[in-house]
Amino acid sequence: MLYIVAKFICRLVLLLIRRWKIIGDSYLPPGQGMLLISNHVSYWDPVVIGCAINRRIYFMAKEELFHIPVLAWIIKNFGAFPVQRNGGGRDSIKKALDLLKGGKVVGIFPEGTRSKTGDLLNPHQGAAMLALKGGVPLLPVAVSGTKGFWGQVKVVFGKPLYFDTPNRSKVSRTEMESVSRQAMEEIGRLLTLAEK
Numbered sequence: 001m002l003y004i005v006a007k008f009i010c011r012l013v014l015l016l017i018r019r020w021k022i023i024g025d026s027y028l029p030p031g032q033g034m035l036l037i038s039n040h041v042s043y044w045d046p047v048v049i050g051c052a053i054n055r056r057i058y059f060m061a062k063e064e065l066f067h068i069p070v071l072a073w074i075i076k077n078f079g080a081f082p083v084q085r086n087g088g089g090r091d092s093i094k095k096a097l098d099l100l101k102g103g104k105v106v107g108i109f110p111e112g113t114r115s116k117t118g119d120l121l122n123p124h125q126g127a128a129m130l131a132l133k134g135g136v137p138l139l140p141v142a143v144s145g146t147k148g149f150w151g152q153v154k155v156v157f158g159k160p161l162y163f164d165t166p167n168r169s170k171v172s173r174t175e176m177e178s179v180s181r182q183a184m185e186e187i188g189r190l191l192t193l194a195e196k
Contacts, residue, residue, distance in 0.1 A: 002077055003056065011051045014153060018145070020048070023193060024157030028055045033100035033136040034160065037127050039187050040109035041118055042146035049107065049141055050078070052155040058099050059107040060092060060126075083126075093130070100134035110180065110187075118147075120188055128179035132171040137162045138183050142190035156190040 014020040028034060036057055038049055046059045056079055063082040066072045083092035096106050108130070110123035131138045137160035145151040163179060 003079075006078070007051055010047055014048065014051055017149075018151070018153040020052075020153040020155065022052050022155050022157070024190075025159075026053050026155070026157050028053060028105060028139070030055065031103040033103050033134060034105050034139050035100065035127060035131045035134070035136055036105055036107045036139045036141060037110050037183055037187065038107070038141040038143055039120055039191060040111050040114050041143065042114065044146045045109070045143050046080070046107065048143055048146055048153055048155060052157075053105075055105050057105045057107040058096075060096060093126075096130050097134050100130065100136045105139075106130070110183065120184060120191070123180045123184050125173070125176040125180055127183065128176040129171060131179060132163060132175060138179070140183055140186040140190060142187050142194045144191065144194035154194040156194045158186050158190050161186065 036049070036053075038045060046057070046061075050057050050059075058079040058081065059075075060083040061075055061080040063084050065075060065080075066082045081092060081095050083089050096108075099106050108127045110127040111121040112124045112126075113121070115121050127138065130136075139160050140158040142156045142158075143154070144156075145153045161179075161183060
């Protein structure tokens, strides 16, 4: 109930104050596991993306956020789960794979942190590894205008990227680098559309 009410209020704020615009098809068929990936420029990015889509997204969030009492309660209730950015994140990888195999949408920011300039940063390999191991498509998304309080927010959805690889326990670094490169190129293309 909390999730539904919060999503309604946030959508209202985005519509009336931020004049948000959604470009592309944001409808996701139910029951299909999918890994949503996006550029990251603001703390508002997960909220904006979550409001723009018809399904609940389980975002991977940095572990430090779960040590802030009120914030931890909020993000846990919205489905976020912690990931350690300095390695040792086996539990978060298992959690993400379980969600994907259960037909859920998992959200991840491949850059690993917010871009201060708005330019895309070099991606980590986690998103590619999860997509390949989980045997699920990547859904590229670009967000623009989420910094600050008054500018127009745009969310651009690309088409899911499918990879001809069955889910398996091990994937090569070469495969992960190739998938990461393809995914970030698509986010870059979508970002160009968002900034027009």
